[in-house]
Amino acid sequence: MxxxxxxxxxxxxxxxxxxxxxxxxxxxxxxxxxxxxxxxxxxxxxxxxxLAKLGLSGITVSGNAITIGAMTRHCDVAAHPDIRAKIPGLADLASWIGDEAVRHRGTIGGSLANNDPAACYPCAVLALGATVKTDKRSIKADDYFQGLFTTALAQGELITAVEFPIPERSAYEKFRNPASRYAIVGVFVAKFPDGVRLAITGAGQNGVFRHAAMEKALSANFSPDALNGITTPAGDMNSDIHASAEYRAHLCGVIAKRAVAKA
Structure with missing residues (x-):
């Protein structure tokens, strides 16, 4: 250091x-x-x-939303009874992050501020259409993520909480690196009354992204079979020592079907 x-x-x-x-x-x-x-x-x-003394941890349920403080640890999200009951995909996602030591120290706000292209939380925030709250404003998920390790946060702007709308159904599936537990491909799917949102992490060259073709098919028929024949362009995928772009493109469809089946 x-x-x-x-x-x-x-x-x-x-x-x-x-x-x-x-x-x-x-x-x-x-x-x-x-x-x-x-x-x-x-x-x-x-x-x-x-940021440990700022009082930014905690989970509250109000109406049709769950708000999670930025300094809330992964283990607390995974174990919270309201999250497990109302957004089970989010609790499941948090339980898969890293190992036990990481889950007892890592925070949702830290993950979102860093926006690692293989991190899990960005996938849930984008798929659920969550709102990232800061000391200055509220940022919709679709506007927050802006590429690899890049967000809409300004210099000195701090995340204070994340507000998640409660979907009808939700699930997360991840094909993970066995050493780091980061997602080689992770898929979060959320079904709302007005349609389906689906986001993918670990695969895209520009970080987390929504899959429009899958969302359209699942909004019409929420079933794994609805994804038959839908492909993901390999040219948009990341390629490294862990998986080629072509393999990641293939995994997007496989893991998405598993997520929908779980939901």
């Missing part, structure tokens, strides 16, 4: 003030991605701003 200053502010305003005033300051949530990056000297922040 390079040397850096460390601050643990007690208010959201103080944290935002440090991050806004110094473009080289970085926020620390659960640290499950950021700390390894620091250890590998891939980032050299002037100041690390620890």
């Amino acid at each position: 390079y040397d850096f200053a460390y601050q643990k502010p007690g208010s959201l305003a103080d944290a935002v003030g440090v991050l806004t005033g110094d473009p080289d300051a970085k926020a620390l949530a659960g640290g499950q991605t950021f700390i390894p990056v620091l250890k590998q000297r891939l980032n050299k922040p002037t100041t690390v701003v620890d």
Whole structure:
């Protein structure tokens, strides 16, 4: 690690003030991605701003929505009875992230701010049409994700919570890297009264994305068979040592069918 200053502010305003005033300051949530990056000297922040004391954790149910605080840990999302009952796909997704140690430290806000192209949470947020709430505004999921490790967040802007509408059905399936548990291909499907949303992570060259053809077919017939014959262009897929673009394109259809069957 390079040397850096460390601050643990007690208010959201103080944290935002440090991050806004110094473009080289970085926020620390659960640290499950950021700390390894620091250890590998891939980032050299002037100041690390620890968000642990800001009171941003917690899960609330209001009407037809569930709101999850940004500092809520994966294990708490996975175990929460209201999430398990109302959005089982989201609870299932959280239970599959990393290993037990990661799930007891990692946070939903940290995952979304980082927007790793193989992370699980972006898939759920996009498929469920969630709203990302920050200290400044509310951002619809379709506007939030803007490419690999890129989001709509401005300098110093912090996620405070994520609001999820409750669907009629939901499910998540993941073909995972056996070492890291990151998604080689992950599919989240959510059925609402007005149609189906389906998002894919781990596969696309530009990160998480919605699959319009699958959504159209499933909105007409919510069945795995509705996806027969629907393909995903390999030219849009990522290719690396774990899977070729062609294999990822094939997996999109296979994992999507499994997600729909589970839902």
